[in-house]
Amino acid sequence: MISKKILTSVATSVALASISFTTIGQVIPEVGSQIQITQAATSAINDYINNNNIQPVSITNQEGTFSYWNGYENGVGKPEGVVIHETATPGATAQNEATYFNREWSNIYTYVHAFVDNTQILNIKNTDYTVWGAGPTANAKFIQVELCEVSSTDAFARSVANQAYYTASKLVQYNLPFTPGTTVLSHNDVSKRWGETTHTDPVGYFAKWGYSMDQFYDLVGKYYNQLKGNTNSGSTNNNSGNTNTNTNSNSITVNNPNGNYVPLVSMDGDSTRFTVNKVMNRALANKSPWYTDKIRVVDGVTYRRVATNEWVDQSYVI
Template sequence: MFSKKKLIASLATSVALTGIGFVATSQVDSLIGTSEVKASYAWVNSYIEANNITPVGIQYRQGTFNRWIPYENGVGRPEGIVVHETATPGATAENEVAYFNNNWKKLYTYVHAFVDANSIINIHSSDYGVWGAGPTANAKYVQVELCEVGTTDQFARSISNDAYYIASKLLQYGLPMEPGKTVVSHKQTGTMWHETNHTDPDGYFSKWGYDMNQFNELIGKYYNNLKATGSVNGAATKPSTDAGSDNNNKVEASNPYKGIVDVTDPEGDYVQLLSFRADGSAFVPTRGLADKTPWATDQQKQYKGHTYYRVSTNEWVSDYYAKFTASK
């Protein structure tokens, strides 16, 4: 069921795999030459717009990959996103998550997220690097895998989800949308650094009459709309017109961290919380959360390699126990 793509043979040495002591020596140059992508009127992008397809929320859960590798610029400082595809027809994001969680120690490969037509599953903190596209790219980029689907509608929905994940990550880290630099395909990383020979996602895209230029167009659209309004379709909350309101000229953007966390502790009756002091250190408060209960959240923070979701003023639950679903 799973293809040879999982074997990243060019990750040759233990030093390269761990990222310890690695220093990049080459400069990234744009393969497109400009951050402006001209409209191509690609059928997939048009189909997404005509059918009002909107991406699903990102699910954050911690996978089994236990290597916390800083990027070459430091923790929480990626330079962009690598676009992959799985080369496993019919395998869902859940299938791929289970496979990689069970086999990364043998395969020497792992990515941050998997996307299909119905879900976006982030399984490793994007503040840290993974093993997906060779040592140089691993030290620079967040990496996401697109699952192969079987119908036109599924392809369009998976592309929409993938574009949303990428645009969201660019905005999360304050990165511009620059095709060939902050957004690169696995094929492009191989052309730049010659550390892998993979050509995804180009071959898979071509089966659907699609290409990276058209995909960059969609990412750029989502990126600009999210940045301006907090919505991929550019529909911001309308400002109030009440006389005397202080908000008459303000447009409220949606909060990407607002949503619900469903908490579960398979080994106990309650879920442990953490609270944080002003100096950044943490302590365990006197309260916990009842097992298998949903909680509203509006903030996230990173602590010791885990994402924590705020469920009260200064009480946070770890992604080890929590499954996050963003508000629509």
């Protein structure tokens, strides 16, 4: 029942997304001077998380038995992102999985950095070093986190909140931009891109709950921006290696050449009439990367959303 409803709304949002991506650079006002374009994938699970104020748990570090200490292809402490997995083992908790892999990794040649369920984020390998989760190419690049299978909607919502939070916190820890499909990707994406594994997780398990990677990305983006925090302290992020300055991307970098920080606005009203207000107590650091899930044009100015009701003028995007 849930999945039918979601499939319908996903189809709608995909259609909207493709419109916004192709036309945003050349928006032509139709009636009046306002057009609202929404590109976020609607999700009953993400709504459930928001409506019930579900908060992710904190990360538990419980170093396991994996005894290889190899750096990534860019070096120790230099992962390039996070691969999203799912265990395909119904009912096994994060602790169950950790116990099993700590015992069996040398026989089954598999190990990951973390297991996540609805109550725990269990990190079992220092993420400065590589593991064996998704074939040699991806292993040399990425942190790997497994989602445990649960049996209720509430547990699923809590588990993906935890996995998204873990993912976002690792991006922030290693000063990586959030670029869906590049710095965060599914094992399915890895299999398609490098052909070294045939696994398609977590796509099938997500679909059982009416969930998708795009919806998961929205959740990662929410935590990513929350963790980075809006700041006017001037702390700049070294964005080395990120060449993604495509304005149609969900990953944007902002800069204000005429000031010490990038201002934010909030909006009141609805799609018939938005009022734009300056946010006085928060701003974004210059040259800082952000995840954005919505584009809105008000009075001819394009804004990118970076928090529930905080928007940045597109002209600050570099």
